[in-house]
Amino acid sequence: xxxxxxxxxxxxxxxxxxxxxxxxxxxxxxxxxxxxxxxxxxxxxxxxxxxxxxxxxxxxxxxxxxxxxxxxxxxxxxxxxxxxxxxxxxxxxxxxxxxxxxxxxxxxxxxxxxxxxxxxxxxxxxxxxxxxxxxxxxxxxxxxxxxxxxxxxxxxxxxxxxxxxxxxxxxxxxxxxxxxxxxxxxxxxxxxxxxxxxxxxxxxxxxxxxxxxxxxxxxxxxxxxxxxxxxxxxxxxxxxxxxxxxxxxxxxxxxxxxxxxxxxxxxxxxxxxxxxxxxxxxxxxxxxxxxxxxxxxxxxxxxxxxxxxxxxxxxxxxxxxxxxxxxxxxxxxxxxxxxxxxxxxxxxxxxxxxxxxxxxxxxxxxxxxxxxxx
Numbered sequence: 485x486x487x488x489x490x491x492x493x494x495x496x497x498x499x500x501x502x503x504x505x506x507x508x509x510x511x512x513x514x515x516x517x518x519x520x521x522x523x524x525x526x527x528x529x530x531x532x533x534x535x536x537x538x539x540x541x542x543x544x545x546x547x548x549x550x551x552x553x554x555x556x557x558x559x560x561x562x563x564x565x566x567x568x569x570x571x572x573x574x575x576x577x578x579x580x581x582x583x584x585x586x587x588x589x590x591x592x593x594x595x596x597x598x599x600x601x602x603x604x605x606x607x608x609x610x611x612x613x614x615x616x617x618x619x620x621x622x623x624x625x626x627x628x629x630x631x632x633x634x635x636x637x638x639x640x641x642x643x644x645x646x647x648x649x650x651x652x653x654x655x656x657x658x659x660x661x662x663x664x665x666x667x668x669x670x671x672x673x674x675x676x677x678x679x680x681x682x683x684x685x686x687x688x689x690x691x692x693x694x695x696x697x698x699x700x701x702x703x704x705x706x707x708x709x710x711x712x713x714x715x716x717x718x719x720x721x722x723x724x725x726x727x728x729x730x731x732x733x734x735x736x737x738x739x740x741x742x743x744x745x746x747x748x749x750x751x752x753x754x755x756x757x758x759x760x761x762x763x764x765x766x767x768x769x770x771x772x773x774x775x776x777x778x779x780x781x782x783x784x785x786x787x788x789x790x791x792x793x794x795x796x797x798x799x800x801x802x803x804x805x806x807x808x809x810x811x812x813x814x815x816x817x818x819x820x821x822x823x824x825x826x827x828x829x830x831x832x833x834x835x836x837x838x839x840x841x842x843x844x845x846x847x848x849x850x851x852x853x854x855x856x857x858x
Contacts, residue, residue, distance in 0.1 A: 485541045485586070485593055486767060487579070488526050491601025491629060492568055496546035508544030529760035530598065531768060545582070547575035549602060565671040569629075572602055576609020584615040594621035594650065596767055600753060601664075604628030604683070611653075612638035614645060622770075623653045624763050626753035627661045629668045631680035639720065651719050652775050654766055656753060657684035658726040659793035664750045685790055721775045722785050725753065726793065729784040737772075737781065739765055747793050 490503035499505060505512035509525040517523050527533075532542040548571065551564035560567055583595050597620060599607040604625040611620055628635070642651065665682035672680045724730055726744045734741055742757035754760055766773040779785075 486530065486532070486543070486596040486598055487582070488542065488544045489579070489597060489599035489603030489606050490546070490549065491599075491603045491627075492549050492565065494546070495548050495550040498550075501550055503546050504544050510544075524754060526598065526754065526760075529754070529764065531764045543582075545575075545579055545606075547571075547578070547606065549575075562673065563671055565668075566673045568602065569605065569672050572605040573609050576606045577613060577615075579606055579610040580613035580615040583610060583619050584617070587617065587619045593619075595619055596621050597623040598763065598767075599623070599628070600626045601750065602629040605630040605634075608635055608638040611651065612641040616642075618642075618646065618649050618651070620651055622767060623651070624766060625653065625655045625683070627658065627664065627750055628655060628683040629664075629672075630683050631672065631675050632683050632685075633675060633681070635683055639717065643719075653720045654775075655683060655720065655722050656725045657722065657787055658724060658744075658753065659788055659790070660726055660744060660747055660749050660752060662790050662793065663748050665790070684787070716785070718775070721778065721783070722787065723783065724787045725756075725759065727784060727788055733782065733784055734762060744793075 488503075488508055490507055493501065494503040494506065495501040496504060499513050502510070502512070504510035505523065507524045507526050509527045512523070527542040527544070530542065532539045549568050551567045551571075553564040556562060556564040556567040586593060586595060597607045597610070605628070607623050607625065608630060610616055611623065639653070661684055665684045668682050669680050669685075674680070725741070731741050739762040740758050741762065744752065744756065746752060752759070771777065
C-alpha cells in the first residue's frame with residue numbers, strides 16, 4: 485500500500501489546484517486534459533490500477549498547501565510559504581492518524597509513502613509521530629522542502645521509540661532543483677535560531693561535519709565531484725537523480741533515465757521519462773532495490789556541489805608552461821623586406837641617363853615612392 489503526498493500550492497476542492505486531479509489521476513472538469521498529457525497520474529505510473537486488486541492499494545493524501553502571501557503577512561506577519569510550512573506539521577499528524585487507522589484494520593500491512601517537495605515534511609512528521617508505531621515501510625522523498633536538521637530529528641525520534649524498524653527512506657535530490665532549494669532556505673521560518681538548510685543541499689545531518697550526502701556506497705559508489713558525510717544511516721540513502729554517475733548506474737540496473745531536459749526544474753522528479761519507473765521498482769522489487777542491496781551494487785551516493793548544473797565542474801587546468809615564441813630578426817620580417825625591395829624596384833624603372841647622373845651625387849637612399857615620382 486502506498487500513500488501519495490503533494491507539495492506546495494495545492495488545495496483539495498479547487499479544480500485548478502486539486503492534487504487529486506492534477507497528480508493523483510482523478511477526473512477533473514476537462515476529461516481530455518489527461519489524454520493530452522497535461523495532468524500527471526502518479527498511481528498509474530507507480531503500477532496501481534483501478535481494475536487489478538493485485539496491484540495493491542494507493543491513497544492520495546490531500547491537504548491545504550496554498551496561502552496567499554498578502555493574507556499571510558497581514559494575519560501572521562510571515563510569507564505564505566512559511567505559513568504553509570508550519571501547517572505541514574499538522575498535516576503530518578493527520579497522516580499519522582490515518583496510518584494508525586490502517587494499521588488497526590490491517591496489522592500485517594506496512595504503508596509506503598511517496599512525497600514531493602513540501603510533502604516530504606508531511607511524511608517525515610508522520611514518521612516521527614508516536615501514532616505510527618513502525619508501520620511505515622519505504623518512503624520516497626523527491627526534491628524535499630525540509631530542513632536537514634529537522635529531518636535528522638524526525639529519524640532519530642522514530643529510532644529512539646522503536647518506530648523505525650524496517651523503515652527505509654530514499655531521498656532523491658537534483659541539481660536542477662537548486663534554485664528551489666535556495667527559495668526554500670529564504671522563505672522557510674528559522675529553525676532553532678538558524679536559517680534552514682535544504683535536504684537537497686546537505687542530506688539529513690547525522691553528526692558534526694555533515695556535508696552533502698550520506699557517504700560512499702560500500703561497493704565504491706562515491707564518484708569524483710560528489711561530496712559525502714563522514715557517516716551514514718542504514719535506513720536512509722541520498723541519491724542525486726541528475727548525476728551522470730547515478731544515471732549510468734541506474735541504466736545498468738535496468739532503470740534507464742532520459743536525459744535531463746532543463747537546467748532548472750522542480751517537477752522533473754516525476755515528469756522525466758524513466759523516473760517513475762525507477763520509483764516503481766523501488767516500491768515493488770523490494771529485494772533488489774533495498775538500501776543494502778543498492779549499496780552492495782555500488783549505488784553512487786551523495787550530491788554534487790550546488791549550482792554545478794548551471795556552472796559545470798571543470799577539470800583542473802594543467803600546469804602552465806612558458807610560451808616559447810620563435811625569435812624574429814628585423815631583417816627577416818616581411819615588412820622590412822618590403823622596405824628594402826621597394827627602392828630597388830623603383831631604380832629598375834629609371835631611365836639609364838638619370839641613373840648615370842645620380843651616381844656621382846650620392847643622393848640619400850630613395851623611398852618606395854621616389855621611383856614612381858621620377
